[in-house]
Amino acid sequence: MFQVTEAEREKEKAVVGFIGCSGSGKTVSALVVAYGMMKEAYPDAGEAEIWLKIGVVDTEHRRSKLYANLQIGDIRIGKFRHIDFTPPFTTERYQMAVQTIKAAGAEVVIIDSISHNWMGEGGIVETHGQMSGNSFQNWGKLAPETTKLIKTLTQNNVHILATFRTKTEYVVEPNSEGKMAPRKVGTKPVQKEEMEYEFMLNFVIDIDHFADISKDNTQMFEGKPQKITVDVGRKLFRWLELGIDVKAEEEDRKISLIEQVKAIASSNAEAQKKVEEFEFKANTKLDDFSIKLASTALDRLAEFK
Numbered sequence: 001m002f003q004v005t006e007a008e009r010e011k012e013k014a015v016v017g018f019i020g021c022s023g024s025g026k027t028v029s030a031l032v033v034a035y036g037m038m039k040e041a042y043p044d045a046g047e048a049e050i051w052l053k054i055g056v057v058d059t060e061h062r063r064s065k066l067y068a069n070l071q072i073g074d075i076r077i078g079k080f081r082h083i084d085f086t087p088p089f090t091t092e093r094y095q096m097a098v099q100t101i102k103a104a105g106a107e108v109v110i111i112d113s114i115s116h117n118w119m120g121e122g123g124i125v126e127t128h129g130q131m132s133g134n135s136f137q138n139w140g141k142l143a144p145e146t147t148k149l150i151k152t153l154t155q156n157n158v159h160i161l162a163t164f165r166t167k168t169e170y171v172v173e174p175n176s177e178g179k180m181a182p183r184k185v186g187t188k189p190v191q192k193e194e195m196e197y198e199f200m201l202n203f204v205i206d207i208d209h210f211a212d213i214s215k216d217n218t219q220m221f222e223g224k225p226q227k228i229t230v231d232v233g234r235k236l237f238r239w240l241e242l243g244i245d246v247k248a249e250e251e252d253r254k255i256s257l258i259e260q261v262k263a264i265a266s267s268n269a270e271a272q273k274k275v276e277e278f279e280f281k282a283n284t285k286l287d288d289f290s291i292k293l294a295s296t297a298l299d300r301l302a303e304f305k
Contacts, residue, residue, distance in 0.1 A: 012240045014108070014159040017196055019166060019214070020205035026163040027064050027112050029205060029228040031056075031077055034108040034161055036233020041107070041241065051078030055106025057097045059085045059116040075230060081106050088122020091145045095152045098160070108159040114195075115165040117149055150198050159240075164196065201236070203228065257294035258286060264301045271304040 016033070018026040034054045042050060056064045062084050070077050081104055083097050094117055098109055119125045124145050131138040153160050196202055201218055203211040210225035218239050221232065265272040278297045279286055289297065 012200075013154075013157060014161065014201075014236060014240055015153050015199050016161045016236070017164055017199040017202040018161065018205060019164040019196070019202055021166050021207060024205040024207050025209040025228075026205055027056075027060075027110070028067055028070075028072060028077075029203065029209075029211065030110045030112065030161040030163060031064075031067060031080070032072060032075070032228055032230055033233040033236065034080075034110060034159075035075060035077075036230035036235075037108055037159060037237040038233075039230065040234040040237040047076075047078055051080045052105060053107045054110070055081035055083070055101035055104065055108070056110045056112055057083045057085050057094070057101060058112050059089060059120065060112055064110075064112055073229065087116075087120065089116040089120040090122050091117060091124075091148045091152070093122075094149060095156075098152055098156050098158070102156060102158045106158070108161060109156075111160065111162040113163040113165050114149075115163075117145075118195075146195065149195075153198065162199075254289070254291045254294055257291065257298055258289060261286060261289075261294060261297050261301060264298075264304050268304045271301050274301060 014037070016030075018030050020026045031054070035050065038045075038050045038053045042053070058064045062082075065082060067077050068079055081101055083101050085093070085097050094111070094114075098111070101109055117123050124142055127145075128135075128138055128142055131141070153162065196214065199215060201216050201221070202214040203221075204214050205211045205228070206225070209227065211228050212225045213222050216222050218236065220235055220239060261275060265275045275286060275297065278289075278293070278300070282289070282293055284293070286294075286297075
């Protein structure tokens with residue numbers, strides 16, 4: 001029998017994809033987001049403690065270890081937990097790896113990458129190629145493998161950030177000097193076609209390290225391509241774990257900042273002149289300022305308070 005209840009937001013665990021060609025920055029982006037999530041979860045924890053709450057299941061020949069102790073923007077990547085995941089890349093071994101690193105203390109698990117389960121040694125495509133009989137029927141027999149992988153992503157009670165390799169192609173376009181030059185681009189993710197739809201949020205990262213969105217159930221990151229920052233992880237954690245309407249909260253904060261700027265400007269002619277200069281430089285009216293612009297304007301008007 002079915003039971004009807006009233007829908008209510010509950011805590012969720014992340015299932016986030018990072019899709020891109022080789023060199024786009026998928027692994028680093030996932031590490032930065034994981035750090036932001038744990039920094040938001042444990043604001044009083046030390047850096048070493050935070051990094052030990054992050055685990056990487058590494059199918060890429062231990063390549064993620066190259067980023068340990070690397071400075072990325074304002075953060076230095078620390079000593080995260082690591083599993084060197086060697087072939088065969090079966091669904092059962094993916095599940096085992098996630099459970100093992102979770103048991104070691106990881107609260108965010110980065111699977112780098114999930115593509116090997118599809119097209120890697122011991123993966124689904126290789127298994128299909130080794131099967132005898134009708135090819136079409138054999139794909140049907142392997143369908144449960146995808147179902148089991150989805151359960152690994154969604155039923156381990158841990159945040160999952162997974163990278164997808166993409167098929168790589170080259171396009172010829174003008175470079176910064178106006179000359180025609182080849183540029184590497186990613187096309188389709190290397191996984192079963194419907195797999196990316198199982199994710200709540202997918203970042204599609206280009207070779208210049210800018211992320212576009214192919215799916216966003218959070219509705220927080222849609223818009224123009226952006227760089228992946230720690231703030232992405234912070235926002236994601238608050239939306240997932242705390243059930244906070246981050247967009248509404250940010251809108252309230254922005255309005256509050258703008259109102260404070262207006263109050264200062266209305267009581268001082270010099271301050272009003274500065275606000276008009278801010279609007280001119282930003283090519284935006286004060287009411288349309290972002291949080292960052294409004295906060296900067298308020299800081300610059302501190303002398304008039």
